[in-house]
Amino acid sequence: MGRWEPNARERLETAALELYSDRGYEQTTVAEIATCAGLTERTFFRHYADKREVLFANSGEFQELFVRAVAEALTSAAPIDALAAGLDAISEMLAGQRDFVRARQAVIMANPELQERDLIKTAAISAALADTLRRHGITEPAASLAAEAGIAVFKVGFQRWIVADEDHDLSRVMRESLDELKAVTAGGQDAT
Amino acid sequence: MGRWEPNARERLETAALELYSDRGYEQTTVAEIATCAGLTERTFFRHYADKREVLFANSGEFQELFVRAVAEALTSAAPIDALAAGLDAISEMLAGQRDFVRARQAVIMANPELQERDLIKTAAISAALADTLRRHGITEPAASLAAEAGIAVFKVGFQRWIVADEDHDLSRVMRESLDELKAVTAGGQDAT
DNA sequence: CTGTTGATGTCAGTTGCTGTCATCAACAGT
DNA sequence: ACTGTTGATGACAGCAACTGACATCAACAG
Numbered sequence: 001m002g003r004w005e006p007n008a009r010e011r012l013e014t015a016a017l018e019l020y021s022d023r024g025y026e027q028t029t030v031a032e033i034a035t036c037a038g039l040t041e042r043t044f045f046r047h048y049a050d051k052r053e054v055l056f057a058n059s060g061e062f063q064e065l066f067v068r069a070v071a072e073a074l075t076s077a078a079p080i081d082a083l084a085a086g087l088d089a090i091s092e093m094l095a096g097q098r099d100f101v102r103a104r105q106a107v108i109m110a111n112p113e114l115q116e117r118d119l120i121k122t123a124a125i126s127a128a129l130a131d132t133l134r135r136h137g138i139t140e141p142a143a144s145l146a147a148e149a150g151i152a153v154f155k156v157g158f159q160r161w162i163v164a165d166e167d168h169d170l171s172r173v174m175r176e177s178l179d180e181l182k183a184v185t186a187g188g189q190d191a192t
Numbered sequence: 193m194g195r196w197e198p199n200a201r202e203r204l205e206t207a208a209l210e211l212y213s214d215r216g217y218e219q220t221t222v223a224e225i226a227t228c229a230g231l232t233e234r235t236f237f238r239h240y241a242d243k244r245e246v247l248f249a250n251s252g253e254f255q256e257l258f259v260r261a262v263a264e265a266l267t268s269a270a271p272i273d274a275l276a277a278g279l280d281a282i283s284e285m286l287a288g289q290r291d292f293v294r295a296r297q298a299v300i301m302a303n304p305e306l307q308e309r310d311l312i313k314t315a316a317i318s319a320a321l322a323d324t325l326r327r328h329g330i331t332e333p334a335a336s337l338a339a340e341a342g343i344a345v346f347k348v349g350f351q352r353w354i355v356a357d358e359d360h361d362l363s364r365v366m367r368e369s370l371d372e373l374k375a376v377t378a379g380g381q382d383a384t
Numbered sequence: 385c386t387g388t389t390g391a392t393g394t395c396a397g398t399t400g401c402t403g404t405c406a407t408c409a410a411c412a413g414t
Numbered sequence: 415a416c417t418g419t420t421g422a423t424g425a426c427a428g429c430a431a432c433t434g435a436c437a438t439c440a441a442c443a444g
Binding site: 081084112115116117119123141144146148149151152153155157159160180182184186189 | 269270271272273276304307308309311312315332333334336337338340341343344345347348349351352368369372373374375376377378379380381
């Protein structure tokens with residue numbers, strides 16, 4: 001095709017994760033990432049909106065998978081069960097990339113700017129889930145609350161999976177977290 | 193006291209909100225904010241870590257109020273009810289500042305960078321709530337999930353309060369949102 | 385053989401943010 | 415009254431993130 005080496009994005013993403021892991025995010029300059037990938041700083045910014053975005057290249061794909069799984073399950077299941085189906089789908093996706101996911105998460109947890117970006121990506125997923133629920137007839141505020149609940153389960157389950165020494169099954173951790181959420185919201189005095 | 197006009201921080205915060213509202217966040221430079229407050233750019237960065245932080249000056253106070261209310265209620269209530277007490281306390285705090293809160297929120301919603309900062313502040317509150325629950329004997333993952341649930345109710349309730357044309361009572365909206373969350377997590381098939 | 389396309393390079397410029405040193409009113413101790 | 419310290423500020427230089435504008439040149443279409 002072009003006159004250059006292909007897979008520019010892949011090279012940039014690999015170089016970025018490696019440099020962020022080795023020297024830390026702040027100590028790495030975009031120019032270094034680009035040079036490491038055989039490109040220039042300007043080209044980096046043609047592929048990614050900023051220095052953070054290079055770590056979140058497949059968040060769109062992740063969101064689509066989550067939303068699609070929930071939407072399909074919604075035809076025959078209650079919202080909370082549809083969300084459980086979505087959590088199962090993404091668990092399956094993540095399970096096969098455990099080492100990469102852990103390395104990436106370590107970089108993110110070490111830097112507030114990256115945590116911020118991670119949070120807004122997750123918030124976008126929550127919004128997309130709420131939208132899907134609404135399209136299937138769930139009214140507000142139930143739709144947004146169910147979506148936020150699903151995201152909460154994901155965050156807690158994911159975190160527990162990441163820090164676990166042994167190789168816990170992510171799907172199981174997710175299911176356990178969802179059950180815990182049900183238990184904790186069911187406790188207390190009944191609403192009047 | 194000093195040889196300068198007092199209330200430097202207050203002047204910077206007022207100038208920032210005004211300029212961000214009028215021209216937009218991106219179109220405003222830190223130098224402009226500082227000049228508008230009768231100070232220099234360098235002094236701005238002595239008071240705030242970055243251009244975003246000036247909008248989040250009292251988030252620490254907000255978090256303390258939330259956490260304290262939950263901690264007090266935890267001595268005699270279940271986690272979910274303690275969180276309800278916390279939501280009630282912050283609702284009371286916010287109710288008296290509706291105009292300021294709306295103006296500030298409009299600025300935040302208009303800019304992704306500010307949304308990111310808002311999200312990480314909220315995440316910090318969630319972490320503090322989970323910590324408080326743990327100190328009162330709630331084990332993981334229940335503590336983190338309960339905290340996330342409380343934050344979810346806050347986000348949804350707050351959003352509904354902000355966009356409401358009429359003057360809905362924030363406390364009531366929060367209670368309704370919490371009840372909706374309980375309903376939505378209680379639905380679906382029982383856990384096996 | 386020629387015109388277009390598209391990913392890249394080059395370069396200058398703005399702005400967020402930091403390190404360093406100077407300034408100078410207020411205050412404390414003598 | 416004199417002096418040394420303190421602390422908030424100003425002044426200035428500099429780095430790195432990011433952007434706009436223009437040039438380059440292999441590949442491809444016709």
